[in-house]
Amino acid sequence: MIIETKNLTHKYSVGTPFEKVALDNINLQIEEGAYVGLIGHTGSGKSTLISHLNAILQPTEGQVLIDGTDLWACSKAERIATRFKVGLVFQYPEYQLFEETVYKDIAFGPKNMKLSDEEIERRVRSSLAFVGLKESLLEKSPFDLSGGQKRRVAIAGVMALEPKVLILDEPAAGLDPKGRDEILARLRDYHKETGSTVLLVSHSMEDIARNAQSAIVMEDGRLKMHAPVEEVFRHTDELTAMGLDVPQITRVFFSLKEKGYDVSTDIYTIEAAKREILSHLKGGKHRD
Amino acid sequence: MSILEAKNLSFTYSEEDGKGEEVLHDVSLSVEEGSFVAILGHNGCGKSTLAKHFNGILLPCGGEVYAIGMSTSEEKNIPKLRKNVGMVFQNPDNQIIATVVEEDVAFALENLGVPHDEMEKRVSEALDIVDMLAFRKHAPHLLSGGQKQRVAIAGIIAMRPRVLILDEPTAMLDPKGRKEVMHALHRLNRQEGITVLLITHYMDEAVQADRVVVMNEGKVLLDDTPAEVFQNIGLLQSVALDVPQSAELMYQLRHEDVKVPLSVLTDQECVEVLADLLEGKYGDYRNQKFNT
Amino acid sequence: MIKDITIGQYFPGESVIHRLDPRTKILLTIFYVVVLFAIQTMWGFLAAAVYMLSIILLSGISFKTVLKSVKPLAFIIVFTAVFNMIYAGGTPIFAEVNWLKWLTYDGVRRAAFMAIRIILLVMGTSFMTYTTSPIMLTGAMESLLSPLKLVKAPVHELSMMMTIALRFIPTLVDETDKIMNAQKARGADFETGNIFRRAKALIPILVPLLISAFRRAEELADAMECRCYNGGDGRTKYKIYHFALRDLWAMLVSLLLLAAVILLNVLL
Numbered sequence: 001m002i003i004e005t006k007n008l009t010h011k012y013s014v015g016t017p018f019e020k021v022a023l024d025n026i027n028l029q030i031e032e033g034a035y036v037g038l039i040g041h042t043g044s045g046k047s048t049l050i051s052h053l054n055a056i057l058q059p060t061e062g063q064v065l066i067d068g069t070d071l072w073a074c075s076k077a078e079r080i081a082t083r084f085k086v087g088l089v090f091q092y093p094e095y096q097l098f099e100e101t102v103y104k105d106i107a108f109g110p111k112n113m114k115l116s117d118e119e120i121e122r123r124v125r126s127s128l129a130f131v132g133l134k135e136s137l138l139e140k141s142p143f144d145l146s147g148g149q150k151r152r153v154a155i156a157g158v159m160a161l162e163p164k165v166l167i168l169d170e171p172a173a174g175l176d177p178k179g180r181d182e183i184l185a186r187l188r189d190y191h192k193e194t195g196s197t198v199l200l201v202s203h204s205m206e207d208i209a210r211n212a213q214s215a216i217v218m219e220d221g222r223l224k225m226h227a228p229v230e231e232v233f234r235h236t237d238e239l240t241a242m243g244l245d246v247p248q249i250t251r252v253f254f255s256l257k258e259k260g261y262d263v264s265t266d267i268y269t270i271e272a273a274k275r276e277i278l279s280h281l282k283g284g285k286h287r288d
Numbered sequence: 289m290s291i292l293e294a295k296n297l298s299f300t301y302s303e304e305d306g307k308g309e310e311v312l313h314d315v316s317l318s319v320e321e322g323s324f325v326a327i328l329g330h331n332g333c334g335k336s337t338l339a340k341h342f343n344g345i346l347l348p349c350g351g352e353v354y355a356i357g358m359s360t361s362e363e364k365n366i367p368k369l370r371k372n373v374g375m376v377f378q379n380p381d382n383q384i385i386a387t388v389v390e391e392d393v394a395f396a397l398e399n400l401g402v403p404h405d406e407m408e409k410r411v412s413e414a415l416d417i418v419d420m421l422a423f424r425k426h427a428p429h430l431l432s433g434g435q436k437q438r439v440a441i442a443g444i445i446a447m448r449p450r451v452l453i454l455d456e457p458t459a460m461l462d463p464k465g466r467k468e469v470m471h472a473l474h475r476l477n478r479q480e481g482i483t484v485l486l487i488t489h490y491m492d493e494a495v496q497a498d499r500v501v502v503m504n505e506g507k508v509l510l511d512d513t514p515a516e517v518f519q520n521i522g523l524l525q526s527v528a529l530d531v532p533q534s535a536e537l538m539y540q541l542r543h544e545d546v547k548v549p550l551s552v553l554t555d556q557e558c559v560e561v562l563a564d565l566l567e568g569k570y571g572d573y574r575n576q577k578f579n580t
Numbered sequence: 581m582i583k584d585i586t587i588g589q590y591f592p593g594e595s596v597i598h599r600l601d602p603r604t605k606i607l608l609t610i611f612y613v614v615v616l617f618a619i620q621t622m623w624g625f626l627a628a629a630v631y632m633l634s635i636i637l638l639s640g641i642s643f644k645t646v647l648k649s650v651k652p653l654a655f656i657i658v659f660t661a662v663f664n665m666i667y668a669g670g671t672p673i674f675a676e677v678n679w680l681k682w683l684t685y686d687g688v689r690r691a692a693f694m695a696i697r698i699i700l701l702v703m704g705t706s707f708m709t710y711t712t713s714p715i716m717l718t719g720a721m722e723s724l725l726s727p728l729k730l731v732k733a734p735v736h737e738l739s740m741m742m743t744i745a746l747r748f749i750p751t752l753v754d755e756t757d758k759i760m761n762a763q764k765a766r767g768a769d770f771e772t773g774n775i776f777r778r779a780k781a782l783i784p785i786l787v788p789l790l791i792s793a794f795r796r797a798e799e800l801a802d803a804m805e806c807r808c809y810n811g812g813d814g815r816t817k818y819k820i821y822h823f824a825l826r827d828l829w830a831m832l833v834s835l836l837l838l839a840a841v842i843l844l845n846v847l848l
Contacts, residue, residue: 041462041463041464042432042433042462042464042465051761054765056761056764056765080767080769083764083765083766083767084767087765088762088765089765090758090761090762090765093762095755095758095759095762095788095792096759096762096763096766096784096788097788098783098784098787098788108763108766108768108784109766109767112766112767112768112769113767143791146331146332147331148331157766158765158766161766161767173460174378174459174460175331176330176331176489176528177330177489177491177528177529177530178330178331178528178529179330179331181528203462203463243463243464244463245463247533248492248532248533248534248555248558249533249534249537251555252533252534252555252558252559252562255555255556255559256559256562256563256566259559259563261563261566270533270536270537270540273533273537274537274540274541274544277537277541277546277562277565277566278541278544278546278573278578280566281546281565281566281573281574281576282573282574282576282578283574343806345802345805345806367808367810370805370806370807370808371808374806375806377799377802377803379799381751381796382795382796382799382800382803383799383800383803384747385743385744385747385800385803385804386715386743386747387713387714387715387743387746387747388713388715390818391715391818391819394818395804395807395809396807396808396809397816397818398815398816398817398818399807399808399809399810399815400808401814401815401816402816403816404816404817404818404820407816407818408818411818427750428747429747429750429751429754440803443807444806444807447807447808
């Protein structure tokens with residue numbers, strides 16, 4: 001297990017009238033190399049959970065183990081070192097850019113790791129390639145780039161840590177469909193090529209369906225589901241009740257089923273929908 | 289009569305802003321009073337630049353822009369334009385000025401010199417329309433994104449504008465916040481008769497409009513009802529825009545020579561068409577060979 | 581960390597103190613400070629303490645909270661007191677003990693006075709912010725300073741700046757927190773090293789914060805223009821302040837305090 005939490009509980013403002021349980025007894029296990037989606041609406045505890053995975057937040061109770069190391073039972077140096085194992089890309093990461101050039105900004109993390117100059121350069125170039133940007137951008141100021149490019153530079157800045165786990169909080173938020181598709185495609189390639197673990201936080205079930213292998217669903221600080229994507233999508237009504245957006249096509253097939261047509265409800269892409277409809281047309285038998 | 293009108297509008301950002309290229313090329317567009325129009329396009333297509341012309345924040349480099357029957361190029365029209373053509377931006381945090389919700393909603397009224405008693409009435413009305421009356425004494429920074437954006441909208445409609453222009457008002461919100469804001473906009477349009485011009489890159493929001501204008505590279509690419517616009521699936525995808533999954537499914541089925549209608553946008557329409565298809569109303573496909 | 585600062589904190593409430601016109605509160609706070617410095621006798625301080633205590637009781641804010649406002653100043657209070665004690669001069673208390681000669685009756689008295697004065701001062705002034713929302717304070721300031729508009733002082737602009745600053749402080753605090761976490765995730769270290777290293781470590785926070793503040797300012801300016809903002813001319817006010825009977829009472833009671841203090845100064 002690359003990530004493991006045991007009875008992880010986090011409370012905000014302990015001992016005041018504003019005390020709030022943000023995470024309630026989370027037991028989570030993520031295997032190395034997996035591509036996992038994390039879904040839940042705002043305030044469900046997603047962001048609090050991921051902030052525990054690289055020791056930005058300390059659990060009120062319970063343990064967080066990264067690659068077998070208990071983050072709060074080891075030395076401070078070891079704890080800091082896990083930040084390089086678990087790369088965390090926050091929401092709107094372009095707001096963290098600060099250096100004069102794209103190169104220097106991506107190099108900020110590797111420099112903090114005290115790597116050699118050659119190694120830093122190698123990492124900057126390789127992570128720039130992972131996010132699909134041209135090397136000609138390296139000497140430009142990050143503030144002269146377009147919104148989508150800035151976002152990608154910021155993500156490259158975390159990829160350059162070459163973490164075993166890459167966690168991204170809504171990496172496509174605020175981008176247009178083109179920007180969103182590009183970033184998600186780059187992430188798929190990154191996952192395939194590096195074999196590292198990816199944890200994608202998103203509101204969009206469609207994005208999770210298209211990218212992740214398994215999905216974690218959170219609600220009110222609790223872990224509601226953790227299963228392969230197909231399994232999670234079988235609970236469409238529950239997900240809708242949680243205020244999550246189910247893909248339109250999935251909703252349509254649920255309605256068809258309710259109307260008495262013998263269709264599958266495991267449908268969340270156009271391809272699958274088309275195949276399902278065509279096979280029924282061929283068979284000519286539709287009602288139960 | 290059209291309440292907003294752009295005639296052969298061209299616009300170039302000045303060199304000092306670092307962008308010397310033309311952002312709008314010869315755009316002509318008119319919006320009828322009382323309608324709900326969506327402008328759809330990816331980032332950098334010029335849709336926000338176009339919007340900022342309608343209340344005189346930006347002035348045309350070529351062509352003319354009229355709002356509520358007045359030219360935006362004439363300085364003396366500006367105060368009246370600002371009052372009647374309200375504008376809401378993407379980030380609600382950067383539009384809220386006061387530390388109490390009701391005081392923020394009153395901001396524009398204070399600027400307009402509205403008498404105090406009238407102000408109280410209008411603030412309550414505006415908050416009620418966006419369903420935020422219960423939060424009037426709250427601090428804005430403790431609200432959710434959707435709530436903040438509704439406060440920002442209330443701050444504009446308190447001026448009682450005839451047109452409301454929104455520049456990607458939901459881009460920074462979660463699905464719940466997006467629904468709340470869209471609900472408020474439809475209510476404003478239907479109940480108050482306010483003309484709504486919604487700039488967005490979410491096709492599911494555009495689907496709900498009376499009319500969709502698709503922009504690409506500073507030009508109007510398509511301009512029609514949602515049902516017509518979203519039939520141009522190939523064209524929309526070529527300019528990197530999403531189409532409703534229902535429309536795409538129909539498009540894909542057509543490719544297999546299944547004769548379904550193309551103008552299918554909502555869940556319900558899609559369910560009906562698929563049910564009819566399975567019942568054989570669009571023909572018998574039992575012996576057909578499909579490519580997939 | 582940053583969120584723990586309590587200066588200028590506001591505790592919402594509905595007490596008579598909360599409901600006083602903010603202008604009354606500003607004026608009375610200034611008045612109270614002047615009175616504190618006029619006091620010359622122990623009895624005078626007692627009168628002021630009773631006055632302060634009644635305000636605390638009336639406001640419904642716990643005594644503990646009020647004491648908290650004094651705590652950060654403990655060092656300054658002790659320092660000023662000791663300083664006064666040493667340099668007062670006068671008759672030594674223990675004339676026969678050589679190394680205690682600096683300790684005089686006068687010194688002890690002045691030290692005690694100074695300590696009590698600062699404590700009452702801090703309590704009184706922080707009480708104004710405890711019971712008045714920042715926006716009310718700014719509004720009241722503008723109203724009190726409005727005569728200065730006659731001499732073309734930018735009173736409205738100043739008050740607008742204060743309002744916007746107050747509105748954006750929580751937003752920027754939040755943003756600082758986020759940026760810090762993001763840089764920590766890239767291995768930035770803000771906690772170790774000497775003062776120069778630490779100052780340098782702040783650059784990755786300050787640059788993004790500044791850029792974001794400018795972007796916000798630009799967007800805010802557009803939004804304000806869209807809401808017909810055109811400076812202070814011809815504006816009406818949403819919040820109107822009315823002097824009520826309770827304001828009159830508050831002033832009367834405060835005048836009584838002044839009278840008592842003067843009387844005690846003269847009599848004793």
